[in-house]
Amino acid sequence: MKVVPTICPYCGAGCPLGIKVSNGEAIGIEYITDHPLTKGALCPKGNAALEILYHPNRIRSPMVRERGGWREIGWDEALELLARRLMEVKEKHGPDALGFLSSAKATNEENYLFQKMARLLGTNNVDHCARLCHSPSVVGLRKALGSGTMTNPIPDLANSRCIFILGSNFAENHPIVSRWVLEAKDRGAFVIVADPRYTPTAQLANLYLPLRPGTNIALLNGMMAVILREGLADFQFIAQRTKGFEALRASLSDFSVEKASEITGLNPADIVTAARAYARSEASAIIYCMGVTQHATGTDNVLACANLALMCGQVGRPGTGLFPLRGQNNVQGASDMGALADLLPGYVPTTDDGGRRRLASLWGREDLPPKPGLTVVEMMEAAIEGKIKAMYIMGENPAVSDPKAGDTLKALEKLEFLAVQDLFLTETAQLAHLVLPVACWAEKSGSYTSTERRVQWSEKAVEPQGVLSDLEIIGLLGKKIGLWDKTFSPEEVLREIGLAIPAYRGITPERLKASTEGIFWPCPDQSHPGTPILHRDRFLTPDGKANFYPVSHQPPKEEPSLNFPLIMTTGRMVAHYNSGALSRNILPLSRYAPSLWVEINPQDAEEMGLVEGERVRISSPRGEVEAMVRISEKVIPGLIFLPFHFPGVNFLTLKELDPEARIPAYKVSACRVEKGGSHGV
Amino acid sequence: MGYEVLVRPERCISCYACEVACAREHGGLSNVWVLPQGVPILCRHCQNAACLEVCYTGALEQRDGEVIFHREKCTGCELCLLACPFGAIGLDGKRAYKCDLCSHRRQEGLMPACALTCPAGAISYSCVADFSHRKRGIAGLSWAMGYERRGK
Amino acid sequence: MRTLEVAGEKCIGCRACSSICAPLHISLTDVGNRRTIAFPASCEEDCDLCLRACPTGAIAFGAGPGKPLTLEFELIPCSKCGKPFATREEMAFVLPKVSKVLGGEPDWKGLCPECRREESASGLRVAI
Amino acid sequence: MKEIFVRLDRCVGCHSCELACAVEHSRSKNIFEAISETPRPRRRLYVEYVMARKMPFLCRHCEDAPCVRACRTGALTQDPLTRIVTHNPDKCIGCWMCTMVCPYGVIGREWERRIALKCDRCPGREIPACVEACPTKALVFMEQEEFARLTRLEAAEEVAKSYRIAG
Incomplete structure (x- = not known):
């Protein structure tokens, strides 16, 4: 028996996953304890990953x-x-x-x-x-910092003294991140979570900000207004390493925490607390995810995050930076x-x-x-x-x-x-x-x-049966079309x-295969150790300076109306994965939520006379879907939440695109809930 | 010897990783239950175990700080379920089942799966002294910071 | 011909004999708050598992012309969720032993295992 | 009610409190004999070194104590008047529920019996052993009002001193 090191095929955290192989067959999973990110940990999806390998529903022939x-x-x-x-x-x-x-x-x-x-x-x-998911990060962060990626490694979060989490439910989507956020908290960090839904991530917070969906910019601008008013900005950093601050200052001159509170629905005192904590701490990090990007103003939201980080000089040092958590491996x-x-x-x-x-x-x-x-x-x-x-x-x-x-x-x-x-x-x-x-992750190298x-590097653990890897297929296809005359190895x-x-x-493949912890790009030559922390001395923009881009709040593309009085937002749940192809038919995962559910505030549920477990029809101007009611205080009145892992949810969502990043505005759509699905109660 | 599965409930993010891992290690049935409150419940391996007292066939045995379950001696009478203060013993149709601290893994020198897999670090397999020492360190940090703020 | 002689007054209504009986001669069914255990009159198997499994020694083998026996028990409901979970006799058998270990009757004695799990979790959750 | 208060700035980390605690909870109550006793007498408070500070940790006997709530056997009970949390070893089954919820990490293990071990505030004594043993008065046993007054006086003294320096 041997343990073959692979990379978990689910979320973007990149946790290592050892596959126990005996006589050419995968017989189990082993935890890889010497990896700096996980120390051996795996979330439920990683633990269930092996089910994909011999799943009876796999297609085995073209x-x-x-x-x-x-x-x-x-x-x-x-x-x-x-x-x-x-x-x-x-x-x-x-x-x-x-x-x-x-x-x-x-x-x-x-x-x-x-x-x-x-x-x-x-x-x-x-x-x-x-x-x-993250095209606004690519566009926005490239404009502001010169690179559309996470600035620091995840374990570096442990060095943060203040972690501001915006529109991310990493406790369910990237569970390994919570290990490092909790580690920081153990070391005395202040954790702020802004999310319209009281998620398991929000439970980790010292300060929870239940803002209205689609009002991220107002919150961030409100915080920046506080920071400027109280003189908490890092003016030395701004002078030495950034451009365009005056325009930002001018754009914020008529904005105040009161206005922010009006738009976001938050207590102004909470915004002030968050702003002070973020600006004053020696090292503050911003974690954000699809609650920031999946809007018609996605790029602006990302720019607002970057503005806040740059204004306080919270970039380019351990424990600081911006953490856009990517969704796929x-x-x-x-x-x-x-x-x-x-x-x-x-x-x-x-x-x-x-x-x-x-x-x-x-x-x-x-x-x-x-x-x-x-x-x-x-x-x-x-x-x-x-x-x-x-x-x-x-x-x-x-x-x-x-x-x-x-x-x-x-x-x-x-x-x-x-x-x-x-x-x-x-x-x-x-x-x-x-x-x-095709071959799944364990059946190919790369x-x-x-x-x-x-x-x-993820090693091939078992031989594929009847299927080819994507690389082999593309290679053969290109050969048939006449683009190249051979197939390629990874x-x-x-x-x-x-x-x-x-x-x-x-x-190089040799370097990757020899290292357990991988290499952080940029890695310009073979002797370079990789770059875990970006923007240390200069930003990746052509002139090495970061840019401020003033942005202002815009109302979501769709507001609740008489016909569609509720706001619907979507997100993930821990036991399922994206479009569900890798979780809905994996029994150890799907048993936690076999079918679509909708979270409704008790107040709304009472008004509509809904009970727990009842089937309802949810409709938007674009379509409708049936779901099972879960009554929960996690969502504020007027808001409903649907996990997007099930077919049908996206019949309701809005197709409005962000003008630059071309991301659809998934996160806010108007809808209504009606009693009685076709299956009765 | 001296190692326990200890939980820091404030760290649990209810991700069910321990349940899925435990089920995989134990042929599909999880000996850990993650409850809606967000805490994993599993056999506490009590020193003075109530389950042990009601088990009349010797299927349960206390050895080296561990309550060992011998499936082949179990009659499936369900009395241990009724004795357990934590509800940490399950019944799979004909026989009881409970946490064995992944004895098959420990034989190979590996940690119990739940403690290793917990992404949030809520479950640890450590001795009480280390566990509490770490907690004191965390509590001490905020205490010391408070003192510093006071200017002392 | 080997018959099964069950001393009804000794039986506490646990699952031991029905769980251990591989050919399923002894059956146990829970319907609502009633548990029914049905013993056959005789058993041809070359086995004495049920006899050895019984915690109270209520089962014995005899030679006479036996007749099928059905015992009925009332299941007591969980004091929290109301789900019937154990016979009165089982609890009467278990509680003194548990009390001996715990130094007194526990206050969770009326809870079903699921609710005990729940209560333990609530106890832990206090820390937050 | 009197409580044990800690004046952190006074603790020098001499571990006298730990020693006194172990001796107090031995059978002989004598340091020379206590060393050879089984079960080995154990301390119930802990001096830790955090952020370049010596810090004594002992049971705070919290109001509505989490450990009492988590205990499934009634081994931990809290006196409603004195708030003292008492541990009854006969009822303790060694499940560590209390250890897991204690926010200060002050419930330890009695090694030999594998059950919980915690501060009982020295029931037979007027002043707890640890307080009595503390040479720098970092541990004090007094009413909350009294302690607040003490802290006030210390602060006032400092203000007065700085006035004197300012002339």
Whole structure:
């Protein structure tokens, strides 16, 4: 028996997961205790991960959809079909009629090769679900600090003296983070949680701020107004390392804590306490997540967070910084690899002629398409309009995860050709013309980049049965299309990544395999130890200085109305994972919540005459869904909460996009709750 | 010897990691229960155990600060369930089941799964002295900070 | 022919004999607040598990022409959730032993195991 | 009611209180004999070193004490008048529920019997042994009002001193 080190396939924290292998079969999980992030800990999802490996619902053979249902076909036939159909569409309608969705679940190598394939085919229509969770962080933090990533490693939170948590429920979504927040608390840190819902994370707080949904900017500006009024800003830091402070000061001159209190619904004294605690402590960190980004003002929200951190000089030292917690095990890596419609590998904009040509020459081409492609939601719109004819989706489930799911289904059904590559026959795969089964995380090797920018190697534990890895499929497909003449090993691709992305230059397969704790990018050369803390001496902006961007509160795109009097917000729960493909049919997890539920305040429940466990119909102007009532004080009156792991929830959500980051405004939509689902009580 | 599974309830984030891990280690049945209040409850391995007193077949045995359960001697009478002050013994149809402190893991020199897996560090497998010493350190910190603020 | 002789007055209504009986000759059913244990008149198996499992020695083997026996017990409800959880006789058997260990009758004696778990959790939660 | 108060600035970390506590809770109540006793006499308060300070930790006999609430056997009881939390070893089953909830980490283990061990505020004595043994008067046993007055006087003294320096 041996223990093979892999990286947990669920959230973005990147916890190591040892798989006990005996006679080529995975027989159990072992905890890896010498890892600095986890010290051996794993959340319930990590503990249940092995269930994926031998799950009876895994697809084991390529399948085409025919009138009578699914027909199993051989690998060669499947790849032939995929290549032929993609090329047909390309020749008939041009490359921009193709849409590619890459996967935040796949390795760096797979994402790199996937977007390379799309771009070599002549389109930038390649995107992935980072668009749906942290694209505002990428855009906003890049503008403000020069890098759209977490500034410090998670264990560094233990050095914080004040932790401000905004719109993040890490206790359920990234449980390992709570270890370090609690460690900081043990060492005397003050913990502030701002969230409209009293989550398990809020239970850890010294100060809990139940703000109204969609009022993050008002809270942050209110805090900054207090800090300026009381002279708590770090003026030395501002003078030496930032630009544009005067504009920010001017924009805040007519804002006050009273106004903030009016908009957010918080007690002004609490805002003042939070502001003082954050500004005065020697090291303050901001943790934020999708409660900040998933708004039509997502980028502005992120900029407001950055403004607060910069104003107080709480960046670039241990225990400080901004912690946007990424949701998937390789969402950071997939973004780094350029699986984004507007950015090439290494965050080079497609419109940057120099950077683009440099990459093109590495790939043996003259040039690559300069025009930014369509993002996740835009692709679906284009499909409805008939501009996109064929899509190739690698390991994503837009039918559940995209907003206004009614439109998504329409779009997917309208496609001339849809190929889906996944572990299970997901809601999206059921609409496909061709389904390709893939190897799961334990059946392939490759590198993953965690939310901390920690690049780690995950070893193959068992041989895949009947399936190929994403990398093998893309390699074979590219060979069939004629993009390259061989298939690639993960090691080969990682070396090419090193050539394409300066921040990965020093990260080689040999180094990764030899280290238990991985390497933090940027790592410019092979002797460089990696960079756990960014922005120590200079920011990653061209001139090395951070930028202030004044932002102001804007009301959410949809306000409650007579017909739809409640505000609905969505989020995650601990036992489920994203679109649910990796948790809804995993018994040890799904038993905690087998079906959709909705959290309603007792006051609202009483008004509507609802009882615990009753089935209700929730509708918004866009659709409706049935759920089971959970009456709970966790939500404030007028607010309901739904976990988005179940199909249907996104029938209700809003498709309004953030103007810069193109993220949909998932977090606030108006809705109503009515008694009586079709199944009765 | 001298090690106990000790819980810091204020740290529990009700993530169910211990339950899932325990169930995996024990063939699908978890010997730990995470309650809605957000605290894991498991066998306390009492020194003077009530369950031991009612067990008439010797299926329960106290040895080295550990209440050991011998499944092969259990008749499934449910009397130990009725004796346990914590409700920490379960009945799987025909036989009782309870926490064995992951004896199979300890034989290999590994910690019990729940203590190792807890992401929030709420469960620890340590001796009472270390556990309390750590708590005193934490309490002392805020005490000392208060004194410092007073200017002493 | 081996018959089962059950001394009804000794039986406390626990699950031992029905749990241990692999061929399921002895059956135990809980319906509402009633527990019914049905013993067959005779048993052909070459086994004495039930006899050895009984905590009170209520089961014996005999030779005569036995007849099936059904014993009924009342289940007492949990003082918190109201769910019936144990027979009166079981509690009467258990409590003196428990009291001996705990130095007095515990105040949770009327709670079912689930509610005891709940109460223990509440006790721990006080720390927060 | 009188309580044990700690004047942190006076503690020099000499551990006299710990020693006195162990001796007081031995059978012989004599340090020379106590050393060889079994069960070994144990201290019920602890001097820790935190943030460059010596800090004596002892049971605070909290109002509505968490340990009493968590105890499932009635081994811990609190006197409603004196607030003293008493531990009855005969009822203790060694489940550590009290240890797990104590915010100050002052419920230890009686090693031999594997049951809980905590401060009983020396029931037979007028002044608890630890207070009596403290050479610097870092531990004092008095009414809350009295202690507040003591602290007030100390503060006043400092103000007066600084006035004198200011001239």
